[in-house]
Amino acid sequence: MGRKAMEEKEVLILAIESSCDETAAAVVRNGREVLSNVIASQIALHTQFGGVVPEIASRKHMEQINQVIASALKEAKVTLADITAIGVTYGPGLVGALLVGVAEAKAIAYAAKKPLVGVHHIEGHVAANFITRYPQKHAGDTLCQMTECPGWRLEPPFVCLIVSGGHTHLVIVKDYGEFEIIGRTRDDAAGEAFDKVARAVGLGYPGGPKIDQAARGGNPHAVEFPRAKVAGSPYDFSFSGLKSAVLNHINHARMTGEEICVPDLAASFQNAVVEALVGRSVQAAKEYGYDKLAIAGGVASNSALRAAMDRACKENGLRFHYPEPIFCTDNAAMIGAAAYYEYLKGTRHGWDLNAVPSLKLGEH
Numbered sequence: 001m002g003r004k005a006m007e008e009k010e011v012l013i014l015a016i017e018s019s020c021d022e023t024a025a026a027v028v029r030n031g032r033e034v035l036s037n038v039i040a041s042q043i044a045l046h047t048q049f050g051g052v053v054p055e056i057a058s059r060k061h062m063e064q065i066n067q068v069i070a071s072a073l074k075e076a077k078v079t080l081a082d083i084t085a086i087g088v089t090y091g092p093g094l095v096g097a098l099l100v101g102v103a104e105a106k107a108i109a110y111a112a113k114k115p116l117v118g119v120h121h122i123e124g125h126v127a128a129n130f131i132t133r134y135p136q137k138h139a140g141d142t143l144c145q146m147t148e149c150p151g152w153r154l155e156p157p158f159v160c161l162i163v164s165g166g167h168t169h170l171v172i173v174k175d176y177g178e179f180e181i182i183g184r185t186r187d188d189a190a191g192e193a194f195d196k197v198a199r200a201v202g203l204g205y206p207g208g209p210k211i212d213q214a215a216r217g218g219n220p221h222a223v224e225f226p227r228a229k230v231a232g233s234p235y236d237f238s239f240s241g242l243k244s245a246v247l248n249h250i251n252h253a254r255m256t257g258e259e260i261c262v263p264d265l266a267a268s269f270q271n272a273v274v275e276a277l278v279g280r281s282v283q284a285a286k287e288y289g290y291d292k293l294a295i296a297g298g299v300a301s302n303s304a305l306r307a308a309m310d311r312a313c314k315e316n317g318l319r320f321h322y323p324e325p326i327f328c329t330d331n332a333a334m335i336g337a338a339a340y341y342e343y344l345k346g347t348r349h350g351w352d353l354n355a356v357p358s359l360k361l362g363e364h
């Protein structure tokens with residue numbers, strides 16, 4: 001059966017995500033419509049340690065996962081019998097955390113006699129862009145081409161900037177689940193830089209949302225931090241120099257008794273990150289000849305990044321797409337969206353599926 005014919009059948013995916021500190025399950029119809037999206041966050045538990053503690057994460061996943069899955073089915077008003085396939089994140093991530101989701105998915109798939117589809121976590125983040133933003137149908141049959149229009153559907157090929165706590169990649173999404181990586185970070189991931197700077201200025205964990213919030217009252221040009229370029233690799237990123245510059249600025253201020261203006265510092269740091277991300281993404285889309293640009297991953301919910309991307313895309317005649325914030329940070333709906341397209345391609349995993357903590361993008 002061709003993809004078009006397959007797309008017309010109803011496919012319900014029960015998806016499970018447990019790669020880091022969110023225990024999540026969702027039911028997704030035909031890759032785009034989210035029937036339920038349940039997330040049990042462990043953030044409060046890890047905050048006291050200033051970051052995710054792997055052993056605590058896996059123990060908490062074990063405690064929560066059955067309840068989270070039961071809630072996802074209940075909210076979607078379906079039973080296991082209605083589900084077509086089970087999708088699960090099997091890498092990359094924390095091995096002990098991933099294992100809980102993988103073991104659970106295998107057990108359910110085996111008991112309910114459903115196909116098992118293992119999903120790459122980052123492929124899931126990208127697929128968050130396929131989730132329909134508004135459930136209502138667009139008036140009329142023809143799809144409007146305005147990004148703001150509820151009827152607009154993002155389809156490959158497009159360029160995608162993936163920015164999360166562990167990853168910073170610039171990729172061309174050639175087709176569903178097919179990626180060409182054209183840029184990556186040489187050191188810290190964008191989210192990691194946010195988290196480290198937030199910790200240094202005393203904003204706590206997780207830092208991204210705290211910096212985003214603090215920066216709203218600050219001047220993004222108060223401190224001119226360096227913009228690093230990677231020689232010979234126009235699409236690669238480097239954030240460790242910027243992070244060190246912020247730490248030096250803080251130390252210098254402390255030593256000289258100067259008061260640190262947290263909003264100004266947050267806004268200036270954020271502005272430097274956003275400029276690096278937006279500049280390379282737009283340049284890549286233009287140079288490789290794509291007219292659609294999407295963002296994905298936890299940092300994609302950053303308000304300054306979204307505003308700057310939107311502006312730059314408008315100026316350069318590109319269509320900009322971004323997931324709702326709830327689908328940017330870790331969730332299972334995005335895994336359900338990715339699993340759907342993998343399912344259509346025929347991806348099936350056996351009972352020997354294992355957690356792969358350093359799974360590469362594009363590997364199966």
Ligand code: KG4
Nearest residue numbers: 164165166191208209212298299302329330
């Ligand atoms: O995608 P994600 O939930 O988990 C990973 O797969 O890594 O991303 C988490 C990262 C954290 O570093 C967090 O600080 C960052 O995303 N983040 C943000 C914002 N919300 C989350 N960074 C900047 N601005 C935000 N609003």
Ligand code: ZN
Nearest residue numbers: 164298329330
């Ligand atoms: Zn993630």
